Amino acid sequence: MSTDINRSWQMSGFGLSRLKPAEGKMPEPGPRDLRVRIKAVSLNYKDRMIVDGVLIPDLAFPFVPTSDAVGEVVAVGSEVSRFSIGQRVLGQVIADWPDGDAPPVLHKHTLGSSLPGMLSDYVLFHEDAAVMAPASLSDAEASTLPIAALTAWFALVEATKPIPGETVLIQGTGGVSLFALRFAAAFGLRAIVTSSSDEKLERARELGAWQVINYRTQPAWDEARVS
Numbered sequence: 594m595s596t597d598i599n600r601s602w603q604m605s606g607f608g609l610s611r612l613k614p615a616e617g618k619m620p621e622p623g624p625r626d627l628r629v630r631i632k633a634v635s636l637n638y639k640d641r642m643i644v645d646g647v648l649i650p651d652l653a654f655p656f657v658p659t660s661d662a663v664g665e666v667v668a669v670g671s672e673v674s675r676f677s678i679g680q681r682v683l684g685q686v687i688a689d690w691p692d693g694d695a696p697p698v699l700h701k702h703t704l705g706s707s708l709p710g711m712l713s714d715y716v717l718f719h720e721d722a723a724v725m726a727p728a729s730l731s732d733a734e735a736s737t738l739p740i741a742a743l744t745a746w747f748a749l750v751e752a753t754k755p756i757p758g759e760t761v762l763i764q765g766t767g768g769v770s771l772f773a774l775r776f777a778a779a780f781g782l783r784a785i786v787t788s789s790s791d792e793k794l795e796r797a798r799e800l801g802a803w804q805v806i807n808y809r810t811q812p813a814w815d816e817a818r819v820s
Contacts, residue, residue: 597618597619598616598617598618598619599616599617599618599619599620599713599714599715600614600615600616600713600714601614601615601616601617601657601712601713601714602614602615602657602658602712602713603615603654603655603656603657603712604644604652604654604655604656604657604658605654605655606654607644607645607646607652608644608645608646609644612644612658615655619715620715620716620717622668622669622670622673622717623670623717624670624671624672624673625670625672625673625719625720625721626669626670626673626717626718626719626720627666627668627669627670627673627676627682627717627718627719627720627723628666628667628668628669628715628716628717629664629665629666629667629682629684629715629716629717629718629723630664630665630667630714630715631662631663631664631711631713631714631715631716632662632663632664632665632681632732632736633662633663633664633731633732633733633735633736634659634661634662634711634712634736635659635661635662635733635736635737635739635740635741636659636661637659637660637661637740637741637768638767639660639740640658640659640660640705640710643658643705643706644658648706649706656709656710657705657709657710657711657712657713658705658710658712659705659710659711659712660684660686660703660704660705660706660710660711660739660740661683661684661686661705661711661736661737661738661739661740661741662683662684662711662716662736663681663682663683663726663732663735663736664681664682664716665679665680665681665682666678666679666680666681666682667715669720670720673720674720675720675721675723676720676723676725680725681725681726681728681732681735682718682723682724682725682726683723683724683725683726683735683736683738683739684704684711684716684718684722684723684739685704685718685722685723685724685739686703686704686705686739686740686743687699687700687702687703688702688703688704688708688718688719688722689701689702689722691721691722702722726738737768740768740769741767741768741769741771741772742772744769744772745769745770745772745773745776746772746776748773749761749773749776749777749780749782750776750780755776755777755780755781755782756782757780757781757782758781758782758783759782759783760782760783760784760785760803761773761777761782761783761784761785762784762785762787763777763784763785763786763787763802764786764787765787765788766786766788766790766793766794766796766797770786771797771800774786774797774800774801774802775800775801777801778800778801783803783804784801784802784803784804785802785803785804785805785806785819786802786804786805786806787805787806787807787808787814788805788806788807788808789807789808789809790807791807794806794807803819804819806819
């Protein structure tokens with residue numbers, strides 16, 4: 594296969610039936626860009642909402658969806674100083690928000706929505722919108738960090754300051770909730786987890802939940818007594 598071809602999954606319209614394989618040109622990095630070979634992609638519920646036309650009904654086609662991925666740097670622009678070929682990186686989903694206050698328009702430069710997504714063999718990251726992937730995590734594990742982990746981290750650490758012994762309520766057992774549970778355990782917080790599945794609640798206990806509540810068997814879950 595030609596090395597000038599970049600394979601991807603593209604939407605030609607809304608619905609999973611309109612998401613199909615496609616081929617395009619290999620992306621060429623600008624002076625401060627990284628060309629990254631994607632190794633693993635993580636799916637979020639918002640990706641399905643985009644494919645279904647729920648989240649961005651005026652999306653322009655063709656479009657490559659998904660926002661969370663990890664990959665290997667295979668080429669760098671002439672002015673890149675933070676990364677080198679062979680390093681493993683994650684893309685920053687909101688590419689123009691590295692730290693501090695949010696930009697005036699939050700989703701102007703967002704992977705998988707206003708910017709092309711990650712379902713391609715090769716993608717471009719600006720060097721200021723990429724971070725090193727943790728060496729302790731596999732490709733699949735690292736690919737889950739950009740949205741779910743950062744959302745949970747912001748809620749527990751940036752928006753407030755965790756104090757050991759405090760109680761925190763975590764609703765559900767989705768990706769953000771599970772990261773929040775692990776962070777809560779690491780900070781010594783007492784996590785109460787809700788779910789409609791006893792099996793998931795048992796797993797939550799194994800992951801460090803202090804108390805669990807099945808809101809289906811206890812509809813008035815906010816009145817449940819915990820000790």
